[in-house]
Amino acid sequence: MNDDPEDFFPKYKEELVKIASETDIPEAVKRSVTAYRVNILKVFKSFPDSLQLAEEVRRIKEYSINHIKELVEEACESFERNKASCYLAKTAKEANEIVGDLVGSGKLVVKAKSMVTEEIGLREYLQELGNEVWETDLGELIIQLAGERPTHLIYPSIHMTRERVAKLFKEKLGVEVEPDISKLVATARRFLRDKLVKADVGISGANAVAADSGSILTIENESNIRLSTALPPKYIAVTGVEKIVPKLRDALTVLEATWRFIGYPAPSYVNMIFSASKTGDIENTVTYGAQGPKEMHVVLVDNGRIEVAKHPVLKESLYCLKCGACMFECPIFTLVAGNYGDKYPGGIGLIWSYFTGGNKERITSMLYACALCYRCKERCPLKIDTPRMITTLRSMLVKEGYVPPQVREIAEETLEANEKILEELEKNIQKNERK
Numbered sequence: 493m494n495d496d497p498e499d500f501f502p503k504y505k506e507e508l509v510k511i512a513s514e515t516d517i518p519e520a521v522k523r524s525v526t527a528y529r530v531n532i533l534k535v536f537k538s539f540p541d542s543l544q545l546a547e548e549v550r551r552i553k554e555y556s557i558n559h560i561k562e563l564v565e566e567a568c569e570s571f572e573r574n575k576a577s578c579y580l581a582k583t584a585k586e587a588n589e590i591v592g593d594l595v596g597s598g599k600l601v602v603k604a605k606s607m608v609t610e611e612i613g614l615r616e617y618l619q620e621l622g623n624e625v626w627e628t629d630l631g632e633l634i635i636q637l638a639g640e641r642p643t644h645l646i647y648p649s650i651h652m653t654r655e656r657v658a659k660l661f662k663e664k665l666g667v668e669v670e671p672d673i674s675k676l677v678a679t680a681r682r683f684l685r686d687k688l689v690k691a692d693v694g695i696s697g698a699n700a701v702a703a704d705s706g707s708i709l710t711i712e713n714e715s716n717i718r719l720s721t722a723l724p725p726k727y728i729a730v731t732g733v734e735k736i737v738p739k740l741r742d743a744l745t746v747l748e749a750t751w752r753f754i755g756y757p758a759p760s761y762v763n764m765i766f767s768a769s770k771t772g773d774i775e776n777t778v779t780y781g782a783q784g785p786k787e788m789h790v791v792l793v794d795n796g797r798i799e800v801a802k803h804p805v806l807k808e809s810l811y812c813l814k815c816g817a818c819m820f821e822c823p824i825f826t827l828v829a830g831n832y833g834d835k836y837p838g839g840i841g842l843i844w845s846y847f848t849g850g851n852k853e854r855i856t857s858m859l860y861a862c863a864l865c866y867r868c869k870e871r872c873p874l875k876i877d878t879p880r881m882i883t884t885l886r887s888m889l890v891k892e893g894y895v896p897p898q899v900r901e902i903a904e905e906t907l908e909a910n911e912k913i914l915e916e917l918e919k920n921i922q923k924n925e926r927k
Contacts, residue, residue, distance in 0.1 A: 521569035521650055521825070552738075553810070570702075600690055601693045602628050605648070611836070619639040639785060643831065700744075702743040732795050733793065769783055818839065842855050859889070869900070
């Protein structure tokens with residue numbers, strides 16, 4: 493319960509105004525939005541069935557979220573059958589502890605991009621245990637070096653211009669490089685290649701999980717996921733339970749819709765991982781630990797998901813593919829990027845931040861920044877009704893005592909006006925009765 497909302501609302505309002513007016517974030521996001529709109533039109537032209545594909549994925553996600561507990565159980569059984577260890581983490585703390593026990597300390601860990609690991613603060617947790625941990629996605633590496641959080645679900649460093657990235661590489665990596673994108677990419681490649689080859693542990697998330705076959709599916713362009721999950725002797729997948737779908741063909745359908753609405757006709761790589769590396773080349777006897785990982789572990793993270801799956805309105809947030817298309821249409825996001833959000837960026841990110849244990853004061857403030865323009869729903873491949881969820885969450889937080897002062901003032905003025913109207917109405921009724 494928050495007793496004094498006067499303290500937090502002006503602070504976050506001032507933060508957003510300052511970012512929009514005094515930084516290069518709007519220009520950086522503008523460049524990305526322009527590129528996205530060109531790319532998505534090309535995709536729709538090449539694949540005119542994209543909307544029908546998205547409708548099919550919506551049906552898959554609706555079924556999966558309605559059967560989330562059963563699918564978690566089936567997925568774990570399938571992973572165990574594949575000789576991969578499976579764990580269900582009820583909370584962020586439990587997820588970190590499971591991974592921490594698997595990693596230990598003094599290790600070199602390489603990570604692929606994963607919003608759920610950002611949600612639980614896994615990199616920071618492993619670093620506190622005495623491990624060297626590196627993000628291998630270029631955008632995530634940039635964010636790590638800057639000491640910031642991702643500002644987009646797909647493009648974590650979308651708010652940074654090439655000029656700022658060049659400056660950051662000079663400061664953190666000691667490399668002088670001009671603000672040319674291809675040269676910046678080459679610099680990151682040289683730095684990360686050594687880490688990937690020497691890593692003790694590789695960690696990734698998942699774009700989808702197939703319950704029937706016990707498989708982790710990922711989409712990528714950089715090849716960092718492939719290297720992070722294949723080179724180290726130990727592989728750990730950390731993913732939310734909402735990523736589980738019934739069958740492998742469902743998972744592949746989800747992936748195709750995801751990459752299309754990201755704006756790619758096709759990604760460079762689609763990875764499917766069922767188990768640790770194995771061979772049966774000697775006497776047809778399967779032995780684990782060939783050229784890739786010797787062991788595989790899967791940590792399925794709940795952290796509020798199973799509970800929100802019961803909510804008649806907010807459960808729709810679990811359908812999200814994390815394609816980030818909605819953010820390119822959001823008038824607030826285009827001005828301040830992921831600063832509009834909390835644990836997760838953007839409008840739908842506020843819903844995710846709420847049920848995964850985000851800062852309620854910040855979430856409340858950001859909820860009232862939403863213009864309810866519905867452009868996010870129109871762009872969303874699954875037509876997720878984020879504005880409806882935002883108004884629902886506003887009401888829920890009011891009951892918890894989180895109300896911005898302006899909203900409280902309007903409510904009090906409205907209530908006062910209504911009381912006056914009722915008084916006048918009662919007087920008129922009494923006059924008529926005396927007549």
